Amino acid sequence: MRTSRVEAFSDGVLAIIITIMVLELRVPEGHEWTDLFVLWPKVLSYLISFVYVGIYWNNHHHLFQLVEWVNGAVLLANLHLLFWLSLFPFVTAWAGESHFAAIPMTCYGAVALMAAISYTILQVVIVRAHESNSRVARAAGSDRKGRISIAAYLVAIIAPFFGEVGVWVSGVCLAGVAVMWFLPDRRVERTLAEPGPS
Template structure:
């Protein structure tokens, strides 16, 4: 199977996820700066979630550049990833409206962890789907950034239960992981450059 429908469907779903998130934003009461300050948690949660969805879209695009052929397992692994990404509007809205209460923050970090695991499973499914997908296998190598991200998510899941300081640590870790992944996976770019030197 070719990857074109998978890419088109994924792009469409990610665009819908972002649309849902922005539609969940409500305008502040009144016309003063103080009204905007009252909704800052919702705006902050939206910005963080938008960045996460953007990171996944960007890295998914890079991932697909390494793919030659897919199979049914890859299609299901991709749907598994999209499922977890589709929960970002829910946990983002909950975290913002609760002003970053412990349980919503734990759930937000849990969704972030599951999306990262789903992305890893998608990568493995692509490698196993066909020997022509060797570029991704070549690029995977030592995934230190991925392992650090998983550890940060696990800590971010647990720390909100320790109180307000734990919530701050959790939020800081989620932001840190997002900053780590703002630049697309350079391992893939390096392998593509070696395969197709210009």
């Protein structure tokens, strides 16, 4: 099967996810700077989640530039990823509303962890659907940043149970992963730049 429908569907779902997240940002009741400032937890939560969803869109787009065809397993793995990404609006709103309380931060970390695991599964399933020397298999290579991300998400899930400092540690881990992935995965770009047949 061609990849165009998978990409179009995924792009649509990600656009809806971002739209739902921004709709959670309510207009302040007053007209002063102080009325806007009280929204900082919601705005910060939205900003981090927007970056996360944008990173997933970016890496998904890069990955599918190397994909030659998809099968049923790839379709299911892609839906699995979209499911976890679709929970970002919920945990974003909860974290912002609660001013980053412990349980919402743990849940945010859990959704981020499951999204990372599901992206890894998607990548593995795509590689298995292609020949061992295909461009997508070469680009997959070693995923050190992916392993670091999963470790950081585990810390982000557990840390809030250790009080206020743990909540800050959780936030730093989540923001740190976003910063680490802000630039696209260069493995795909290097593979696309390789000369010769795939």
